[in-house]
Structures are given as structure tokens and as C-alpha cells.
Amino acid sequence: MTKRSVLVLGSTGSIGVQALDVVAANPDRFEVVGVAAGGGNPAVLAEQAIATGARAVAVSRATAFEDVQLALYAEAKRRGYDAGGFAMPRILAGPDAVAELIDTVPADIVLNAVTGSIGLEPTLRALATGATLALANKESLIAGGPLVLRAAKPGQIVPVDSEHSAIAQCLRGGRAEEVARLVLTASGGPFRGRRAEDLTDVTVADAMAHPTWAMGPVITINSATLVNKGLELIEAHLLFGVPYERIDVVVHPQSMIHSMVEFADGSTIAQASPPDMRLPISLALGWPDRVPGAARPTRFDEATAWTFEPLDDDTFPAVRLARLAGEAGGCLPAVYNAANEEAVGAFVGGHTPFTAIVDTVHRVLDDADGWHGEPSGVEEVLAAEAWARAKARERLGATVELGVTERKED
Numbered sequence: 184m185t186k187r188s189v190l191v192l193g194s195t196g197s198i199g200v201q202a203l204d205v206v207a208a209n210p211d212r213f214e215v216v217g218v219a220a221g222g223g224n225p226a227v228l229a230e231q232a233i234a235t236g237a238r239a240v241a242v243s244r245a246t247a248f249e250d251v252q253l254a255l256y257a258e259a260k261r262r263g264y265d266a267g268g269f270a271m272p273r274i275l276a277g278p279d280a281v282a283e284l285i286d287t288v289p290a291d292i293v294l295n296a297v298t299g300s301i302g303l304e305p306t307l308r309a310l311a312t313g314a315t316l317a318l319a320n321k322e323s324l325i326a327g328g329p330l331v332l333r334a335a336k337p338g339q340i341v342p343v344d345s346e347h348s349a350i351a352q353c354l355r356g357g358r359a360e361e362v363a364r365l366v367l368t369a370s371g372g373p374f375r376g377r378r379a380e381d382l383t384d385v386t387v388a389d390a391m392a393h394p395t396w397a398m399g400p401v402i403t404i405n406s407a408t409l410v411n412k413g414l415e416l417i418e419a420h421l422l423f424g425v426p427y428e429r430i431d432v433v434v435h436p437q438s439m440i441h442s443m444v445e446f447a448d449g450s451t452i453a454q455a456s457p458p459d460m461r462l463p464i465s466l467a468l469g470w471p472d473r474v475p476g477a478a479r480p481t482r483f484d485e486a487t488a489w490t491f492e493p494l495d496d497d498t499f500p501a502v503r504l505a506r507l508a509g510e511a512g513g514c515l516p517a518v519y520n521a522a523n524e525e526a527v528g529a530f531v532g533g534h535t536p537f538t539a540i541v542d543t544v545h546r547v548l549d550d551a552d553g554w555h556g557e558p559s560g561v562e563e564v565l566a567a568e569a570w571a572r573a574k575a576r577e578r579l580g581a582t583v584e585l586g587v588t589e590r591k592e593d
């Protein structure tokens with residue numbers, strides 16, 4: 184078995200940490216050659232770099248260079264390494280550091296587990312090197328859309344997202360013309376069963392209480408609004424080339440079935456496993472091979488029930504909006520995502536109510552007539568995003584003021 188070298192982008196996050204666990208548990212299969220993060224946690228990043236033997240470490244925050252350097256020395260000292268017998272990893276810092284890491288440290292696989300559409304450039308850089316792109320950062324695919332697809336060779340992108348990993352598994356050995364529908368499962372989030380009017384006062388802590396998955400903050404809030412499922416609808420269309428009218432979403436609160444494919448003869452194949460991202464991460468790194476023991480299997484010796492229910496589209500319109508944005512194409516998926524990123528930031532910062540998140544996405548999309556055309560290049564995607572973020576901030580400002588006025592009247 185040849186060992187695969189891996190660059191882990193977003194190594195300090197939820198997916199990044201689990202990916203490093205998978206690599207550490209399988210030293211005969213994988214080795215980490217570089218790690219990258221934003222710079223928010225230099226001590227963790229330094230510990231990861233030294234523990235994995237990474238050749239280089241990248242941080243996007245330019246001022247983090249010294250923090251990472253000090254943390255690397257402290258970690259080496261803590262381990263009792265002396266300067267003579269130990270090669271300190273190279274440090275790259277600044278807005279271009281992740282791109283430089285990808286360009287200068289060759290790897291078989293680039294795992295993009297950065298959060299947000301800031302991951303677009305790393306996605307395109309990784310594809311340009313010819314490495315396999317293990318894609319957790321769905322936002323880069325949604326924002327870049329056709330640009331990312333054009334940059335990728337067939338099979339070069341392997342999904343990490345649990346639903347898309349499930350679909351990829353269900354499609355193995357099948358033929359495209361036999362596929363009738365894709366069915367994405369959604370947990371329904373922490374507010375499943377509530378009505379829209381019950382959501383006005385929910386707190387960040389309420390929205391962070393995901394029923395089945397422990398994940399980073401942005402995707403957790405996106406699960407609560409169902410924007411995550413909206414993004415995943417667009418992701419499924421782009422990855423598997425199935426038209427939107429043949430992709431459904433069903434609520435499955437137990438998160439045991441990660442998605443399904445219905446075939447032309449009426450057969451449905453579903454992929455099931457307890458919710459644990461180490462399974463799709465290991466499969467993406469090992470693709471097409473499975474990594475034995477990657478995660479706990481499903482148990483059928485205990486009484487259990489797996490249930491399915493339709494999505495309440497009135498309370499959670501995010502999937503319907505994503506469908507409209509995806510069908511319209513052009514830069515609208517980028518607009519959908521960028522407006523959401525701004526609104527989530529405002530909600531987490533305590534500046535706007537939960538219900539303003541999807542409302543803002545809706546209103547920004549309503550004004551986005553100018554962004555229907557196919558982007559000619561990355562600059563146009565970035566321009567669409569900048570427009571959407573500014574528009575969202577304008578709208579969110581109005582929401583905050585309205586909230587204050589309403590409270591005064593109470």
C-alpha cells in the first residue's frame with residue numbers, strides 16, 4: 184500500500200481535528216505534510232504540526248507568524264526535542280499563506296476543511312496542482328460553481344460532506360441513466376417541529392444545540408436555519424449533475440441514513456452509519472478504498488426507530504430559496520451563501536434575531552437581478568459576494584434598528 188500525503192486546511196476545526204485522528208490511526212496509509220488554519224489557535228496548530236511531522240504550517244492572519252513560531256518552540260521544548268535532531272516546520276503567514284502552502288508542499292490529497300467561501304481560492308489552487316481534493320468546504324463549490332467544475336478533472340473532487348459521501352457510495356458501480364432521484368436527509372436541526380413565530384426569540388445557544396452532530400459554529404447555525412441543507416442541495420447538483428427537480432430533501436431526525444439514491448426500477452439504496460464524520464473523512468482520504476475500523480458500525484441488536492417526515496417549508500424556507508438560486512444559476516448561489524455568512528455573523532454577534540438570517544438571504548436574492556450571468560472568472564464571483572455582503576449588512580442594519588424600536592414599544 185502506498186502512503187498518501189495529505190495537506191489539511193482548517194486543521195484546528197471540527198473536521199480538521201477528526202481528519203488528523205484518522206491519519207494518526209492509519210500511519211501506514213496516510214501522512215500529513217502540511218497544516219493550515221486561520222491563526223485563531225496557534226498553540227493547537229503548533230501541537231498538530233509537530234505531532235504530525237508536517238513540513239510546513241500556514242496561517243491566514245499575518246500577525247500570527249510570531250505566535251505560531253513561539254508556540255512551535257514551546258511545543259518542541261515540551262516534548263524534549265533539541266534543535267539539532269529536529270526539523271522545525273516552515274511557517275507561512277498572511278492572506279496568501281494557504282495558497283503558498285498548496286503550491287509549495289506537494290501532496291496527493293488536499294483536504295479543504297476551512298469554513299466559509301474564503302475556501303474558494305484554496306479549492307482552485309488544490310485542483311490546479313492535480314491533487315485529489317477531499318472537499319468538506321462546500322461553500323467554495325457553491326460560490327465557484329462552474330469555475331470549480333471546469334478546474335476539476337473527472338473524479339478529482341471527492342466529497343467529505345456526509346450526505347454527498349453517502350450518495351457517492353450509493354452510486355458506486357451504477358450507471359448515470361439508472362438514477363431517478365437523489366434524496367438528501369436533514370436532521371431538521373434543533374428547532375424541528377417549531378412554527379416560525381416560535382423562532383423569533385431563540386438564542387445563539389439554542390441554535391448551537393444540534394440534535395445529532397458536534398460541528399463548528401457556522402455549519403451548526405446553518406443546520407438550525409436549514410441553510411446547510413440548501414447549500415447541500417446545490418452541492419449535490421454540482422457534484423452529481425442531477426437536475427434540481429430530481430433532488431429531494433427529507434427530514435430524518437436520527438441522522439443514521441446520510442442520504443439515498445432512488446433508481447429507475449423503483450429501488451432505493453441508502454447509506455447508513457451512526458453520525459460520525461470520521462467515516463466520510465476516511466473514505467475521502469482513502470477513496471475508493473474503505474479504511475477498516477474508521478467508525479463504529481450501525482447496531483441492529485437494540486430496538487430503534489428511524490423516522491422520516493417532510494420538511495416544513497413555511498417555517499424553514501432556506502431549501503426552497505437555495506433551489507431557486509441554484510436553478511437560476513450564475514452567481515446566485517454565491518450570493519445566497521455570502522448573504523448567509525454575513526447574517527450568521529450578525530446573529531452570533533448578537534446584532535440580529537435568528538429569523539433575520541434567512542429573511543436577509545431572501546431579500547438579498549430578491550435584489551440580485553444583476554448576478555444571473557455565468558461568472559467569467561473568480562473576480563466576478565468575488566464581486567458578487569462583495570455586493571451580497573454589503574446588501575446583507577444594509578438589510579441587517581435595518582433589522583437591528585427595527586428590533587430596538589420594537590423592544591421600545593413593548
Ligand SMILES: NC(=O)C1=CN([C@@H]2O[C@H](COP(=O)(O)OP(=O)(O)OC[C@H]3O[C@@H](n4cnc5c(N)ncnc54)[C@H](OP(=O)(O)O)[C@@H]3O)[C@@H](O)[C@H]2O)C=CC1
Nearest residue numbers: 193195196197198220221222223243297298319320398399
Ligand atoms: N463539522 C462537520 O461535521 C462538517 C463540516 N463540513 C464543512 O467543513 C468545513 C469546516 O467545518 P468545521 O470543521 O465544522 O468548521 P470549524 O469552524 O470547526 O473549523 C474551521 C477551520 O477553518 C480555519 N479557518 C478559518 N478561516 C480560515 C482562513 N481564512 N484560512 C485558513 N483557515 C481558516 C479555522 O482556523 P482557526 O481555528 O484558526 O480559526 C479552523 O481550523 C465547512 O465548510 C463545513 O460546512 C461539512 C460537513 C460536516
Ligand SMILES: CC(=O)[C@@H](O)[C@H](O)COP(=O)(O)O
Nearest residue numbers: 344345369370371372406411
Ligand atoms: C455532518 C454533516 O454532513 C452535516 O452537514 C450535517 O448533515 C448537518 O446536519 P443537518 O442535516 O442538520 O444539516
Ligand SMILES: [Mn+2]
Nearest residue numbers: 344345346415
Ligand atoms: Mn452535511
